[in-house]
Amino acid sequence: MMTPEYILTLSCPDQRGIVHSVSGFLATHGCNIIDSAQFGDAHSKLFFMRVHFSADDKSIDDSILRADFATLAASWGMQWQLHDAHHKPRVVLMVSKIGHCLNDLLFRYKSGLLPVEIKAIVSNHTDFYQLAASYNIPFHHLPLAAGASAEAKQAQEQKVLEVINANQAELVVLARYMQILSNHMCEALSGRAINIHHSFLPSFKGAKPYYQAHDRGVKLIGATAHFVTGDLDEGPIIEQDVERVDHAMDPEKLTAIGRDVECVVLARAVNYFVEHRILLNGHKTVIFR
Structure with missing residues (x-):
């Protein structure tokens, strides 16, 4: 069976610790980062991030990932989306x-x-x-x-x-x-x-x-x-x-x-x-x- 992969995109007010928080969340939820990119805009004071990761822990499904990340996102004031990387739009x-x-x-x-x-x-x-x-x-x-x-x-x-x-x-x-x-x-x-x-x-x-x-x-x-x-x-x-x-x-x-x-x-x-x-x-x- 194909390992689930996701693409997480987010933006929020730029502040220290966002990358650490997101990567730590993924690690504790049995996910492996495949590639990641981020950008802090000095003019808008916003931080942007895209993370492509695999969900290796089969006990943590899509609904758990979304529900738990929603809690994390709220604490940072994030606008975010979680996409199935295998889905063809x-x-x-x-x-x-x-x-x-x-x-x-x-x-x-x-x-x-x-x-x-x-x-x-x-x-x-x-x-x-x-x-x-x-x-x-x-x-x-x-x-x-x-x-x-x-x-x-x-x-x-x-x-x-x-x-x-x-x-x-x-x-x-x-x-x-x-x-x-x-x-x-x-x-x-x-x-x-x-x-x-x-x-x-x-x-x-x-x-x-x-x-x-x-x-x-x-x-x-x-x-x-x-x-x-x-x-x-x-x-x-x-x-x-x-x-x-x-x-x-x-x-x-x-x-x-x-x-x-x-x-x-x-x-x-x-x-x-x-x-x-x-x-x-x-x-x-x-x-x-």
């Missing part, structure tokens, strides 16, 4: 008409590189229903016409939430889903929805951003993955990367390079989430790599 992917991120995530999933269970794909277009079928993943076409009324948008989002809730999704990934989510939708998905977008220096908004970048002679292009919030593209940043480009590259080449970066950055962000490596620190994140 249930994921719903959302996409519109640009499929590079969707295709990349599906390939990583099928190859065993991304330890998740992709339960459904939601789209406001039909472009990728055959791709979904090739992976045997349910595809939900929930259209939303351009210039749709607030009532129509609300009705469409409600159907999206029904798919998410029916699949008990622990993570929703906007893999180039080109619709602005309402505040209600963002609140419903708070802390469990990740978006990807380009990152230009300087930034370009609107249609064909890579063409705008080419016109301005941009030398760096990149991508940002972040949590979805009601502030458009301003949620806590999870991962970023850049690539250097030059004058000899046409807009199509910039677009191709940019899409490659988007794929890699989004996959990293999803993997960090799945492995419980992301801890919120106000409007920022702590990422234990």
